[in-house]
Amino acid sequence: MLERLSWKKIVVELLLFCLPALLLSLFIGHLTLLLLISVSCALLWHFYNLLKLSRWLWLDRSIMPPPGRGSWEPLFYGLYQMQHRNRQRRRELTSLIKRFRSGAESLPDAVVLSTESGHIFWCNRLAQQMLGFRWPEDNGQHILNLIRYPQFADFINHKVFDEPLTLGFNNGSYIEFRVMSYDEGNLLISARDVSQIRQLEEVRRKFFTNVSHELKTPLTVLQGYLEMLDDETRADIRQKALASMKGQTERMSSLVNQLLTLSRIEAAPRYQFNETINVPVLLDTLFREAEILSNQRQQIHFDIEPQLQVAGNQEQLYSAMSNLVYNAINHTPEGTEIRVSWSLTPRGAKFSVRDNGSGISREHIAHLTERFYRVDPSRSSQTGGSGLGLAIVKHALNHHDSQLNIESQPGQGSEFSFVLPLGRVIEK
Structure with a gap:
């Protein structure tokens, strides 16, 4: 309907331009010349509207088109409608891209989008953190220039992505890569840190x-x-x-x-670590048990601050303390001296077990809290040790916001200690 109306307007416009020439020729003649002048005026009028259109499209920043008359009115309006639809589509596309990127940023995996040849055109923040990418500096870079491992290069170049690739990085982490093709010629590469699983x-x-x-x-x-x-x-x-x-x-x-x-x-939940623990009473019980276990093979001394109590889990804290004392008794020679102390320091409540036994070599200290680790497996078997005592101490202290400190030198004895923070000390 708009197209028919446009043709009618063009014919009417041409007649309007020619009609004055026809009427004037009835009086003065020269019909051809007058028609030529009329057609020239029509061309000039269309040329003027064409210039307005060109200026609006390329120079004018306004959204609304210039006013048009005759056959130019539907043309201006049609272009305006087309621009309006394009702007709406661009807004929808921009919104879709934002939602996609927001969803990709929320994923627990690193996501990299690349061409089939391997050139990157987008990645999320986790990819920047996990894989060391820089964005937008690395836009267009080939992924093999950024992840330089032979196994990964073979994985990408062979283009067989049925199974994931687990790659060990130089920093000690393990990353699992999965690659999926999409949209004819593009690749979606996801990466997940599986170090903890390993x-x-x-x-x-x-x-x-x-x-x-x-x-x-x-x-x-x-x-x-x-x-x-x-x-x-x-x-x-x-x-x-x-x-x-x-x-x-x-x-x-x-x-x-x-x-x-x-x-x-x-497996213990955190809410179980706020009960009041009368540590001096626990250590009094532990002292009697230690004397029975030692059977006078060692000299055992307990130095306890009588009013120092803490908040925590009594079972776990007693397990940590007793394991440290029993280890000292079981793994120091006869005639040695063992000193156990419980005191308040500027950093918090400190528990310490010190002996003057044979000591421990430096290379063993970092591994002592590992499960089943033994400095001397043959001696541990004789004394009945399982290698789990210090692992229990480590986990119990983690629940109490503390950690085990070990100081030892061969021939000079050892000290096992931990400090419960001031926030757990109960004033009396």
């Missing part, structure tokens, strides 16, 4: 290996003695076998109990 898998593997090793020895002993009891009937041999089996079962029971304690400490 560490947990390694801990799980070591845990089962160590537990299997710990249980294998006592079970072998029990099996051997049971087979011997089938053949031997002498009372002295039977008594020796029963005593040995009892010791091995106690060792296995202690191992299981410590594993359960460690599991319980790791």
Whole structure:
């Protein structure tokens, strides 16, 4: 309908321009000349409107088109409508891109968009943090120039993305890469930090290996003695076998109990760490237990500040303290001196266990809180140690906003201590 109206207007405009020439020729003649002048005026009028259109499209910043007459009115209006639709589409596209980027920024993975050849055209903030990209400086860079590892280059160049690639970085982290093709010629590369998963898998593997090793020895002993009891009937041999089996079962029971304690400490919720703990009373009980365990093999001294109480979990804190004291008794030679102190310092409440035993080499200190780690495995087996005591101490202290400090030198003894922050000290 608009197109027909436009043609009608063009014909009417032409007639309007020619009509004066026709009327004037009736009086003065020269019809051809007058028609030529009329057509020239029509061309000049259209040329003037064309200039207005060009100025509006390229120079004028206003949204509204210039006023038009005749056949130019629908043209100006049509261009205005087309521009309005384009602006609306651009707004919708901009909004869609913003929503996409906002969603991509909220993902727990690093996201990189690239061409099929590997040239990057967008990445989220996590990619900048995890992979070290700089944006927008790295826009257009080839991804192999930014992630320079042979395994990753083979993964990208082979273009077989059925399985993810796990890559170990120089900083010790492990990143899992997944690549998906989309939109004909573009690649979506996602990266996830799986370092913690790898560490947990390694801990799980070591845990089962160590537990299997710990249980294998006592079970072998029990099996051997049971087979011997089938053949031997002498009372002295039977008594020796029963005593040995009892010791091995106690060792296995202690191992299981410590594993359960460690599991319980790791799973304990935070709200359980605000009860008032009368530490002097706990240490009085621990002193009596330590004397029984030592059986006068060491000289044990307790120096306790009688009014110093803290907030926390009594079971876990007592477990941490008792493990440190029992370790000192079990792993220091006869005749040594063990000093246990509980005092208030400017940093908080300090618990310390010091001995003048043989000490520990520097290379072992960093590993002492690892599960099943032993400085001397043969001696630990003799004393019944499981290698879990200091792991229990570490997790219990983490729940109390503290950490275990170890100072030791060969031949000069050792000190195991921790400080509970002032925020946990209860004034009396």
